[in-house]
Every structure is written in C-alpha cells, then in structure tokens.
Amino acid sequence: MNSKNWPLFEVFIRSKNGLSHKHVGSLHAADPSMALENARDVYCRRNEGVSIWVVPSDSITASDPGDAEELYEPAKDKIYRHPTFYTIPDEIGHM
Amino acid sequence: MEQDDLQRLFDSKIEQEIRIEPKDWMPEAYRKTNLRQISQHAHSEIVGMLPEANWITRAPSLRRKVALLAKVQDEAGHGLYLYSAAETLGTSRDEMMDDLNSGKAKYSSIFNYPTLNWADIGAIGWLVDGAAITNQVALCRTSYGPYARAMVRICKEESFHQRQGYEIMMSMAFGTPEQKQMAQDALNRWWWPALMMFGPNDSESVHSQQSLDWKIKRVSNDDLRQEFVDKSIPQVEYLGLTLPDAELKWNEERGHYDFGPIDWEEFYRVVSGNGPCNKERLEARNKAHNDGAWVREAALAFAEKRQINVA
Numbered sequence: 481m482n483s484k485n486w487p488l489f490e491v492f493i494r495s496k497n498g499l500s501h502k503h504v505g506s507l508h509a510a511d512p513s514m515a516l517e518n519a520r521d522v523y524c525r526r527n528e529g530v531s532i533w534v535v536p537s538d539s540i541t542a543s544d545p546g547d548a549e550e551l552y553e554p555a556k557d558k559i560y561r562h563p564t565f566y567t568i569p570d571e572i573g574h575m
Numbered sequence: 576m577e578q579d580d581l582q583r584l585f586d587s588k589i590e591q592e593i594r595i596e597p598k599d600w601m602p603e604a605y606r607k608t609n610l611r612q613i614s615q616h617a618h619s620e621i622v623g624m625l626p627e628a629n630w631i632t633r634a635p636s637l638r639r640k641v642a643l644l645a646k647v648q649d650e651a652g653h654g655l656y657l658y659s660a661a662e663t664l665g666t667s668r669d670e671m672m673d674d675l676n677s678g679k680a681k682y683s684s685i686f687n688y689p690t691l692n693w694a695d696i697g698a699i700g701w702l703v704d705g706a707a708i709t710n711q712v713a714l715c716r717t718s719y720g721p722y723a724r725a726m727v728r729i730c731k732e733e734s735f736h737q738r739q740g741y742e743i744m745m746s747m748a749f750g751t752p753e754q755k756q757m758a759q760d761a762l763n764r765w766w767w768p769a770l771m772m773f774g775p776n777d778s779e780s781v782h783s784q785q786s787l788d789w790k791i792k793r794v795s796n797d798d799l800r801q802e803f804v805d806k807s808i809p810q811v812e813y814l815g816l817t818l819p820d821a822e823l824k825w826n827e828e829r830g831h832y833d834f835g836p837i838d839w840e841e842f843y844r845v846v847s848g849n850g851p852c853n854k855e856r857l858e859a860r861n862k863a864h865n866d867g868a869w870v871r872e873a874a875l876a877f878a879e880k881r882q883i884n885v886a
Contacts, residue, residue: 484875485669488662505725506659508668510871511878522652525645526732545599546576 488537489515491522493529501533512536576600589790594720597663605789608782609719610664612791617657618675618682622856624650626690627699635693642739643696649736653729660721676861684842685768687850694747694754694761700740702762702769702807708733709803710773718790741810748814755815762811763819770834771842773800779839804832 486508492501504523509515515534524532543551559565568575576584581600588595595601624647631647634640658668674680685703690696711733714726747758774796777783786792794802811818822835844850 485667486871486875505656505728506662507655510874511881514874514878521648522655525648525652542598545596 486510489534490537490540491519492533492535493523494531495529497530501531506537589718594723595718596720605791606664608786608789608791609722610661610666613657613661613664613722614666614671614674615681617654617661617671618680619686620650620654620657621675622682622686622860625856625859626686626688626852627696629690630693630696633693639743646700646736646739649732653732656725656728660725663721672864676857676864678848678857681846683772684845684850685772687845687853687856688764688768689852692757692761694743694757695765697740697743697747697758698761698765700736701744701810702740702765703772704733704736704740705807706769706772706803708737709799709806713794713799716793744814748816758814759816762816766819767837770800770804770837773797773803775839801831804834808832
C-alpha cells in the first residue's frame with residue numbers, strides 16, 4: 481500500500497479585482513490542478529474570491545525569525561525615509 | 576541566541592499580545608499543548624459530521640436539506656483549516672489521521688451521543704454549535720497565530736449553523752403538541768452534554784492555568800460555561816420550553832444564572848470511550864478512511880504519470 485502523503489500547497493486568494501492575492505491557508509492535494517479544485521471547496525464556499533493561486537509549500541523560502549535584527553533593524557534608524565522627518569510650513573497646505 | 580534569551584523573547588511576546596508564528600522559537604511544552612488542542616479540535620470537526628450526516632437524507636424539506644448539507648460541508652472545511660494549523664507545529668496529516676482512527680486521539684465527547692430524531696438536528700445546531708461558538712470566539716485571540724486565524728475563519732461561518740438549528744427548534748416548538756414534545760425531549764438530552772463541552776470545572780482542570788498563562792486559552796472553562804448558560808436561557812424561554820435543571824435560577828447578586836451540578840462521572844465515562852456511540856463513530860471513520868485509500872493512491876499515481884508526460 482502506498483503510504484506517501486499528498487504534498488502540501490499554500491493557498492492565496494484574490495477577494496476581488498483590485499486587491500492582491502492573500503495567503504489564506506494550506507491544503508493537501510495530489511497535484512496542482514487538484515489543489516485548485518480543493519482550494520475552491522475549502523476556502524471559497526461563500527464568494528471569498530475571484531482568483532486562486534496554489535503554490536507547493538516546499539517551493540517557498542521563508543526568512544528566519546532569528547535574522548530579524550539584520551533584516552529589519554537597519555530600516556529603523558533611517559527616519560529620513562518618512563515624510564514626517566521634513567518640516568513644511570502649515571501655510572502652504574497639505575503636501 | 577541562548578536558551579534563556581529565547582525564553583525571555585517568547586515570554587515578552589506572550590505578554591505583549593504578539594502572536595507566536597510557526598518558525599518562531601517556542602517552549603516544547605507550548606508546542607505540544609497547542610498540537611494536542613488544535614488536533615483534538617480538528618478531530619471534533621471531522622467526527623462531528625457523523626451525527627448530523629445521519630439525517631441529511633431524511634431532512635423534512637429541501638430548505639432543511641440544503642442547509643444541513645452546507646453545514647456538514649463547513650464542518651469538513653473547519654477540520655481542514657485546523658489540521659493545516661496543527662501541521663505547522665511539525666506533525667503530518669497522516670499521523671493525525673492514524674491517531675484519530677486508532678482511538679489514540681480524543682475528540683469532543685458530545686459527538687458520542689446519538690441523533691435519534693429530526694429535533695436533535697435542531698438541538699445540535701442551536702446548543703452544540705452555540706457552545707462551540709462561545710468557546711471559539713474566545714479562541715480568536717489565542718496566542719498561536721495559525722490557530723487564531725483558523726478560529727476567525729471558523730467563527731465567521733459558524734453563525735449560520737446556530738441560526739439554522741434554532742430555526743428548526745422554533746418550527747417544532749411552535750408546531751403540533753407532538754412536535755413540541757420532540758423539541759423538549761431533544762433539549763433535555765442535549766443540554767447537559769452541551770454544558771460538558773466546556774470541560775471540567777476550573778478547580779479540576781489539569782492544564783488550564785498553564786494554558787491561560789500562555790494565552791492559548793483566553794477564558795476559563797467555568798466562565799465560558801456561565802456565559803453560555805446566561806445566553807441560552809432567553810432562547811429557551813422564547814421557545815416555551817424548559818431546561819432539565821431544577822436548580823436553575825437567576826442570581827441577582829452575581830448577575831448570572833445559577834445552575835445545578837454537572838454529572839462528571841458521565842463526562843469521564845464518555846471521554847474514556849464508553850459513551851453511546853464511541854465505537855460506531857470510530858468504525859465509521861475507519862471505514863471512510865480505508866474505503867478511500869484507493870482514491871488517494873490513484874490520485875497520486877495519476878499525478879505522477881502526468882508529471883512524467885510533461886517532462
């Protein structure tokens with residue numbers, strides 16, 4: 481008997497045109513087309529989407545939470561990247 | 576990072592209501608507790624389909640049938656969301672299925688009671704889903720991210736489950752005297768098991784305090800049970816039915832209803848495998864799993880064949 485697991489897929493759904501696809505969860509399927517069909521049944525029973533992406537979970541490379549410091553810390557001291565860093569007179573209105 | 580630093584970082588996230596995500600460091604006991612709770616929750620959704628599926632083909636109208644079908648399909652979906660969440664903690668779907676089918680894993684003992692007639696479908700939707708919603712709304716703020724997200728999705732869908740159940744109870748309670756009697760009988764049988772769904776009293780609950788400290792659990796068993804009792808009473812009164820509890824009365828001082836003691840012996844008897852339907856439920860699960868084996872294998876063989884054709 482074949483005891484091999486069906487592979488895992490991550491599911492992304494666009495809830496309506498104009499919005500990006502958003503991760504909603506994962507599911508098992510034998511292949512991508514079955515993953516799409518299952519995603520429809522599992523994640524779209526109430527008009528939740530207009531478009532589905534399925535991606536084999538093992539194709540995703542994720543960052544390590546332990547690397548948070550080197551990845552995100554450098555951005556924190558670059559406050560000059562934000563508009564509030566610059567002083568503009570009230571008289572000129574919104575800018 | 577050193578073990579102590581990791582623990583401190585974890586503790587401060589819990590303290591600050593920052594969700595724990597799959598790749599974050601977490602204490603082994605936290606991982607195990609979540610895994611046990613989420614997989615048991617998933618199993619409950621899956622086994623929970625059985626008592627209701629029993630009445631799909633005998634639903635009294637098309638309206639009731641489509642509603643029940645949709646509800647049972649939702650329960651399957653809820654089981655799948657939860658299995659996915661549990662898998663992020665490092666177990667496989669197959670292991671969980673094996674634990675359920677072998678009887679090693681537990682599921683909510685409420686599903687070991689039989690559905691004797693149509694009124695039971697009303698009582699389940701109203702009371703069993705009602706109790707589950709009370710519990711699940713609190714779990715939307717649980718500290719493990721994937722579990723919390725599954726709960727939010729599930730809570731959005733559950734509301735219709737309870738309403739369709741209450742609608743069934745209304746049409747029976749306001750129907751013929753025989754129908755009203757059936758509704759009362761179903762209420763009598765499901766009320767106490769529904770109260771047991773919240774688990775042992777806080778004073779007896781082994782894992783409760785640690786789970787509350789880790790914010791896996793957000794509200795204690797007894798507090799959730801009280802909330803459910805208080806919410807249910809006006810609903811019972813509206814139906815013109817009575818609860819099978821002579822000690823039930825409003826307590827002005829507490830601002831809550833007092834209710835009689837729960838028969839915990841019955842609870843532990845059912846949990847340990849000796850409820851009315853434990854054996855039947857496991858047999859049905861195993862049969863479904865074994866009968867479906869060739870489908871799972873064929874789908875995989877077909878996928879592999881297509882892969883070869885493409886390459």
